[in-house]
Amino acid sequence: MKISIWLGGAITAVSIALSGLAAHAQKAGGTLVMLVQPEPPSLASYISTSGPIGLVAPKIYDGLLDYDKDLKGIPSLAESWEVSDDGKTVTFNLRQGVKWHDGEPFTSADVQFTVMEVLRKVHPRGPNSFKEVTSIDTPDDHTAVFNLANPAPYMMRSLGAYESPMVPKHLLDGQDVKSASLANNPVGTGPFKFVEWKKGQFIRLDKNEEYWKEGLPYLDRIVGRFIPDASTRAAAMENGEVHYGAYGAIPNVDVVRLRELDSIGVTTDGYAMINPVSLIEFNTTEPPFDKPEIRQAISMAIDRQFLIDNIWFGYGNPATSALSSSYAATGLYAPGMPNYPANADIEAAVKILDDAGIAPDADGVRAKAVLDLIPYGEDWRRAGEYMKQALGDIGIELELRYEDVPTWLKRVYADYDFRMNVNYFYQLPDPVLGVHRHYGTDQIRQGTHFVNSSRYSNPKLDQLLADGAREANAETRSAMYKEIQEILANDLPVVNLFEMKFLTVYNSKLKGHDLSGFGAYGSFDQVWFDD
The missing domain is CATH 3.90.76.10 (Dipeptide-binding Protein; Domain 1)
Incomplete structure (x- = not known):
């Protein structure tokens, strides 16, 4: 070849x-049971990059x-x-x-x-x-x-x-x-054919007997199970009912225990292609978050290291910019951006609000909002509870809302019916692929998932994004992206929280699941069981 x-x-x-x-x-044969959490809204990966879709569609x-x-x-x-x-x-x-x-x-x-x-x-x-x-x-x-x-x-x-x-x-x-x-x-060319989707229970894929890779896939079948309860997912992994869970399907609090078992493997490999970053998106078109000062204050009040240490059990790094520090190797990452403390600075946050004239009422409340949480598991619920407390310390009163995936996607990306939204985005190997969609005016695409739902628009930034995408000179491109990060660190239509380190938990008999740069989002054509 x-x-x-x-x-x-x-x-x-x-x-x-x-x-x-x-x-x-x-060894050929066998059925892989993997966790797909939560149940995907569809299998149209050509329309949506929702995480659960990514677990299934690349097999098809x-x-x-x-x-x-x-x-x-x-x-x-x-x-x-x-x-x-x-x-x-x-x-x-x-x-x-x-x-x-x-x-x-x-x-x-x-x-x-x-x-x-x-x-x-x-x-x-x-x-x-x-x-x-x-x-x-x-x-x-x-x-x-x-x-x-x-x-x-x-x-x-x-x-x-x-x-x-x-x-x-x-x-x-x-x-x-x-x-x-x-x-x-779905009808694809991949190693597995779609057979059945039993809502609320599972998706079944069977081996494509005419797959173009001779001798592959090894597995006879993949079953993606939907198990809403986190403790039940952990128990199913422990007793061998399921063999594979990625992207937080097994909460970190349970991983700490399961990783001690000989029958269970845990890895952070398989996520290099995506560079995931957790974040808060704001609706910048309506009060109170149409003012950059309140967005700056929120960024200053969030203790990023606390989130990492206490909810994600040490797996992650505090965000310091609109770009992940993973881009340092390319020369595009600029450290030292303002409004990105690793630990909360409540005094600085209060001063920003006071100086902007965002004053507390008689009850000490400066603003109220609903915080919509990405419906991908218990870790995000706990993060929401922390943020409700943390922002209460600066006079921002939050109500938490946790809905199913289709409702959440529609609310945020189709209806724009939100004020604050906790989410995570994949920055991918180049900012043109994963970062620009957050901020470009041309990325205000109502009904399209995981783009500029903040509806932030800045003509100067738009020009820098366009120029940065085309610039071939590394030094010049680096300077452009430093200016991009400076603008976004002050405007903060999106506040990055931390650079995520996802964990994959798997049965130790399962082999070949870590060969692709996409990890869990790979085809699994070379996955097999070692009995």
Whole structure:
């Protein structure tokens, strides 16, 4: 097999072998029971990046590329690719003989349709990931040529099954993509076929016997179980009823106990591709959070280290900017931003409010608001209780609201019916992919999940974001992102809380689940049980 890799404008052909296929230790068969917490609103990963969808959909859909644990692109539906010297043309040579689960052939027309008509239009991050793609040529069924207005090296990090699933044109063309039946009856090219969704109980996927990777997948079946109660999830993991739980499915308070068992493994691997950051989103269009001063005061009053130590049991780092410190290696992260203390500074928070004329009433209350909590488990409820107490210390009275996932998504991203929202976002390997969607005016996209629900708009910042996406000079780009972080540290439409370290808890007999850079969001085509 040949793959073309772009190295500084030069095209180098190297031969690689798909890892794991020649190994003899892997055993075929078995049913993997994994926790999917909470129950997903749909399986339309091309519309929503809701975490529970990400656990299931990449087992059904493939991307053009996959990524190893070092985040290097490896072939998937694209057998090889070439980038032109000027970076404005990317040619993907597609794998032949691939079939959709309904038996129809996968072709370049599916790639063109997926990117131009689906991901660029309705995916939360697609408009940024593919913003430079002006057209896609399909000279034959197995060649897709991406034509770019400007070089976009970050795009090559966004082509996995989780981020950019290839979808079947013949089942979506001519339909309203957001309401099409494919959302709950997915048809992909991946290692597992969708079989059944029993609401409130489980999703069942069965082995794709015609998968294009010969000999894979090893498993006969994957069952994603929905178990609302956290202690019941922990007990199910302990007694072997379930084999795998990621993204906080097992609360950290239980992980501390379970990790001592020989039958249980715990790892923080598998999250390098996503760079998760917990945060507060504000509705910046209505009082009281239309004033940056109250947002600054809230950021100063939150004890980030307390959240990490007491709710997430030490797994995390205090946020210090709009960008994760993980970007330090790229030169884009700027430390020392204002309004981001690791520990609460109540005195400074009160002074900010006083100086802004946000005075307390006779009962000491300066503002009231409902705090909407992401409905992803007990840790977030506990975080809400802490924030209610902490903000009460500066005269901000909170009421907590915890709803099911579809209701919460609709409230925040469709209806804009919220004041404060505790959430987390994936910043991904480049800020163009994961950060810009939070702040750009063009990312105020009502009805699209995990974009600019704050409706923050700053023309100067918009220009910096656009320039930063196109800038090739590393030093110049670094200066641009420092200015971006300075603006956002003062305006604070979003207050980052801490850089998350998710835990994956698994049965020690389960092997091969940690091969992809996407971890739990991987395909699981090489997962197997060692009896």
